[in-house]
Amino acid sequence: MTTPHLRGRCAEWGRMSRAERDRAYDNSAAVPESPALNEARIAASREFRARHAAGLDLRYGPRERNLWDIYAAEDPNAPCLVFIHGGYWQRNRREDFACLAEGVRAHGWSCALPGYTLAPEITLADIVAEIHQALDWLAGHGAAHGVAGPVVLSGWSAGGHLAAMGLRHPRVTAGFAISGVFELGPLRDTYLNEKLRLTDEEAATLSPLRLPVVNKPLAIAYGTRELAALVTDSRDLHALRAASHAPGPLLPVAGADHFTILDQLRRPDGELTRATLGLLPQR
Structure with missing residues (x-):
């Protein structure tokens, strides 16, 4: 944990117990209604x-x-809004987030949700590779399935991380990272690493x-x-991009x-739906 954006966090993190570190990333425990x-x-x-049911279960890879x-x-x-589900790369399914398509579809957009293999079956590097695949x-x-227009790559939680990692893909016009984790180093000191098994190299390269x-629009x-850790990651990523004059708003x-933040993407008049529409020029 020596990179510039982490220097202010290192001392506090070092004083925390394992239980405190686990709580710092335990979204479910932080929201009893989850x-x-x-x-x-x-x-x-x-x-x-x-x-x-017309466009379901279209295979893109062997797993x-x-x-x-x-x-x-x-x-x-x-x-087309492409939405990548969350679950700390180790749980959940694309099928269980289908209702989020309601927001942008009310505005004439397509929506597409990719599935991906979970840890520990494959590494996080392989998960990132699957999203690119x-x-x-x-x-x-x-285009053969009705998606020939520009793509906004979005995701929530772990999916927000994967959206940020996929922004450079040539098919992607813009991105939207929601409640993401953008610095992986601290996760190695938490319960999450029991399945992720992150290495130093993976923390550095992922x-x-x-x-x-990446100089494309990215809303965050x-x-x-x-949780404070996720808020800090979002603010830090926006600050990093702003320092390079990369476009995209920070949306608290x-x-x-x-x-509950996902309600704002599901609703046609939701704050995140409106922000998604604003990432592309009006047609």
Whole structure:
């Protein structure tokens, strides 16, 4: 933990117990209502998928979870929001976030959700590679499934990290990282590393805060009731990009926690839906 953005955190982190370090990244424990919020989202997503079954389970790679769900707009040249689910790279499924497509689809956009293999079955480096593989597939086959327009690559929590890592892909026009983790070094000292098994090299090469800035629009959002570690990562990534004059707003969502922030992407009039629309020129 020696990079410039971490120097202010090192002393405090060093004084913390293992239990305190675990709590610093335990979003579920920080939001007692999270089980009910997750159950409601999963139920809504199940209903949404049942109503929009045409573009489901499109294979992009050989592993079980290497599948796309594409909810295409009527206009194949409409923009597409690609949403990568979270779960600290070790839990959750794309299917359980389908209802988030409702927000942008109300504005004539497509929405697509890629699945990816979870840790510890593969490493985080391999997960990042799978997202790039999924985007390669979308570049080559998306038009055949109604997605030929510009892509905004988004994600929440671990998906926010993966969105930041995928911003450089040539198929991506802009990005939107929501409640993400952008410095991986501290995770090695928490319960999360039992499955992630991060190495020093992975922490260095897979932390967006340690990588060259990609000069594409990237909106970065967090809830004002998020854990401090995630708030700091979002602010630091925006500051790093701003220092290089890279475009994209920092969006603190008032009153939102790590889970309720997704309401602002699901709602057609939500703050994050509006921000997504604003990442591309108006057609």
